[in-house]
Structure formats: C-alpha cells, structure tokens
Amino acid sequence: xxxxxxxxxxxxxxxxxxxxxxxxxxxxxxxxxxxxxxxxxxxxxxxxxxxxxxxxxxxxxxxxxxxxxxxxxxxxxxxxxxxxxxxxxxxxxxxxx
Amino acid sequence: xxxxxxxxxxxxxxxxxxxxxxxxxxxxxxxxxxxxxxxxxxxxxxxxxxxxxxxxxxxxxxxxxxxxxxxxxxxxxxxxxxxxxxxxxxxxxxxxxxxxxxxxxxxxxxxxxxxxxxxxxxxxxxxxxxxxxxxxxxxxxxxxxxxxxxxxxxxxxxxxxxx
Numbered sequence: 633x634x635x636x637x638x639x640x641x642x643x644x645x646x647x648x649x650x651x652x653x654x655x656x657x658x659x660x661x662x663x664x665x666x667x668x669x670x671x672x673x674x675x676x677x678x679x680x681x682x683x684x685x686x687x688x689x690x691x692x693x694x695x696x697x698x699x700x701x702x703x704x705x706x707x708x709x710x711x712x713x714x715x716x717x718x719x720x721x722x723x724x725x726x727x728x729x
Numbered sequence: 730x731x732x733x734x735x736x737x738x739x740x741x742x743x744x745x746x747x748x749x750x751x752x753x754x755x756x757x758x759x760x761x762x763x764x765x766x767x768x769x770x771x772x773x774x775x776x777x778x779x780x781x782x783x784x785x786x787x788x789x790x791x792x793x794x795x796x797x798x799x800x801x802x803x804x805x806x807x808x809x810x811x812x813x814x815x816x817x818x819x820x821x822x823x824x825x826x827x828x829x830x831x832x833x834x835x836x837x838x839x840x841x842x843x844x845x846x847x848x849x850x851x852x853x854x855x856x857x858x859x860x861x862x863x864x865x866x867x868x869x870x871x872x873x874x875x876x877x878x879x880x881x882x883x884x885x886x887x888x889x890x891x892x
Contacts, residue, residue, distance in 0.1 A: 668836060681802045722846045
C-alpha cells in the first residue's frame, strides 16, 4: 500500500470514530438547557407546581372551591360550605446547600 | 406518563411570592384542559426540561393521590426571610385544601423549606421532614434539582402513609 492509503486506514478511521463519538457525547441537548450548578445564578421565573387535579381531592373533606361551579365529583362527599379549619404552618424543615 | 398531562404551574410574581394564580386552581378540572399548558411549561426560559417536569409531575401527583395531602413544589426566589415567605405561601394553599405540604426550593439563595401544618404536620413529624431535607440537600449540592425534589416528595409521602 502507498503511504497515503496507510495513513488513511490506520489514522483516519480511528480519528473518524473518535470524532463521531465525541460529537454524540458533547453535542446533545444538554448543551441547550444549561445545567444547574450550585452557586450559579438562577435566571428562570419562579414556578409553583400543584398535583394533577383529577385525583388530588382529599378523601374526607368538602371541596374547597365552593365559589366555582358545581363540581361533578363532589356529589357523594361532605356538605360543601362546611367550616373546615384552616391549617396553620406549624412544622417542616429547612435546609441550605 | 399520560400524554399531555402535566402539573399545573402557577407563575408567581417574584416580588410578592404567593400572589400568583392560585385562585384559578380547580381540583376537578379535567386533564385535557392541561394539554395546552404543557407547551408553556418547558423551553429555554423554563427551569425544567420535559423529562424532568414529567418526573416531578408524576411524583407530585402520586404523593398527593396516595396520601390525600396536597403536595406542592415551588422553585424560585424566596427572598431574605425564606421561612416566612414559605409559610405565607403555605397559608395560600391551606385556604384551598385542609392538609397541604409545601416544598419550596430557592436555587438562588440555596435554601429549601418544607412547610407542614395541621393534618400534614400530624402525619409528617418534623424529624422526618428534616431527613427529607437532608436527602434533598445532598441532591441539590451535586446540581440535581429534579432528583432532589422527587426524592423529597417520595420520602415525605412514604412517611405520611396512605390516607
């Protein structure tokens, strides 16, 4: 084989494989959303998540949304408008990192 | 994961934490009403990618469904008095549900607050909440916000037991 052929086969092919793997590793979607690092700035708007509404009704209490239209799921439950005591924040934990 | 279903995200004004659209929360709203909101909840200006949001949604819904408590996750600024802010937000939740649990995470201040009250405080003792906070801190320190939130939700839900 000539020198060019030798170089292409024994250097070029491994280099091509190396570059392909590197592109797959580093070029992925992770580059688009920056990963959170502690101590870095948090530039997003605050978000507040609640559970999916369908199954989050408590088993025992009345529906809290008395002001909205009649709720189909509440027919068999306790009377709406029953005075339920409002929970006060009394416990939990804090942490820092 | 059901297609199109995702947690209801309430955008909160960062100056007045807790003054967001909690009034629009209707526990009996059907899942199809949420499909149009999914597009607005992921993207470059949102803190969680779709897969991460799906994990958080699943953990949140599962925890709430199994325990009967209302778990809620807030990720954003908590101000300098983080505990007071978190308790004020808890108050908004408590007006809508008898036993909420709030997990508030502030990546900017690097603080997390778990707030329980009433029924949820009886079922989740403070030492259990401290253990959950410890686990969450470990995840957050290594940059894994989603994993920390999901871990905290699962620990608290396991401790609270089935409704």
